[in-house]
Amino acid sequence: MLVLLATVLSVGLAVRLGLWQLDRAAQKEALQSAQQSRSMLPRLDASSLARSAQEAVPQHHRTVRLQGEWIAEHTVYLDNRQMKGRPGFFVVTPLRLGGGGGGGGDAVLVQRGWVPRDMQDRTRLPPVTTPAGTVELSGRIAPPPSRLYEFAGQEAGPIRQNLDIAEFGRAAALNLRPLSVLQTDSGDSGDSANTASDGLLRDWPLPAADVHKHYGYAFQWFALGALMTGLYVWFQLVRPRLRARSATVA
Known part of the structure; x- marks a missing residue:
């Protein structure tokens, strides 16, 4: 009876986790569809930013x-x-909105791109070209930079694990908009995201690009549930009957 109870609970848990992964996949597919729909809408400017x-x-x-x-x-x-x-x-620099774009002197955090870390000295900052004067850039509006686990007291200095927009704005005395922009060009005509003159890589992945991962996890959980069911049927039902039949024949 204990074996049966343990098997039922284990199989039920595996099936539940498999269904949860399918639900996560459906959520991300819906998000992906929304992303594609929004990317086709007319381009915004500073006056339209939230x-x-x-x-x-x-x-x-x-x-x-x-x-x-x-x-x-x-x-x-x-x-x-x-x-x-x-x-x-990820190199993040505030951009003071202006130039008649309706920014009203506010600023927005721009995730400008990615640079590799110095493997010998992780505190050494890689050189990044930041043009002076008025610049124009194209990008994709995004939530604030994703947060990673960090220890207390690490939200200072140029190298940080995370960046809270509100706290950063207060510390820098900047009126920051509550979003960020993923820069998709270098601001130079003719430059692509992968050949930017500022040396930054901008191969930004879409947040919902890993839907296949959840289908893979769901398959694993369902397969585990099927395996446990098969093992129970074999060892608790089929094998004892085969042994009993063999003993009777003998």
Whole structure:
């Protein structure tokens, strides 16, 4: 009886986890569809950027064209970020909106791109070219930079694990919009994301690009449930009967 109870509970858990993975896949497929739909909408400019967190959510994944000036002294290097499987930094610099674009003097955090880490000295900052004066750039509106686990007291200095927009804005005395922009060009005509003159790599993945992973996990859980069911049937039902039949014949 204990074996039966343990098998039922284990199989039930495996099936439940498999269904949960299928649900996660469905959620990400819906998100992917929303991303594609928003990316086809007309491009936004600084005057259209959200000023509150509630307004920002419907703008996520829409394309945007901005004009302004880099605030280079507040550049932050987000550590432990990968691109194409390589460890490095996401370079984040505030852009003061202006140039008649309706920014009103506000700023927005721009995730400018990725640079590799110095494997000999992880505290050494890689050289990044930051143009002075007015620049124009294209990008994709995104939520604030994703958060990674960190120990207390690490939210200072140019190299950081995470970046909270509100706290960073207060510390830098900047009025930051409640979103970020993934830069998709270098601001130079003719430059592509992968050959930018500033040396930054901008091969940004879509957040829902790993849907296949959840289908794989679901298959594993369902397969585990089927295996446990098969083992129970064999060892608890089929094998004892075969042994009893053999003993009777003997």
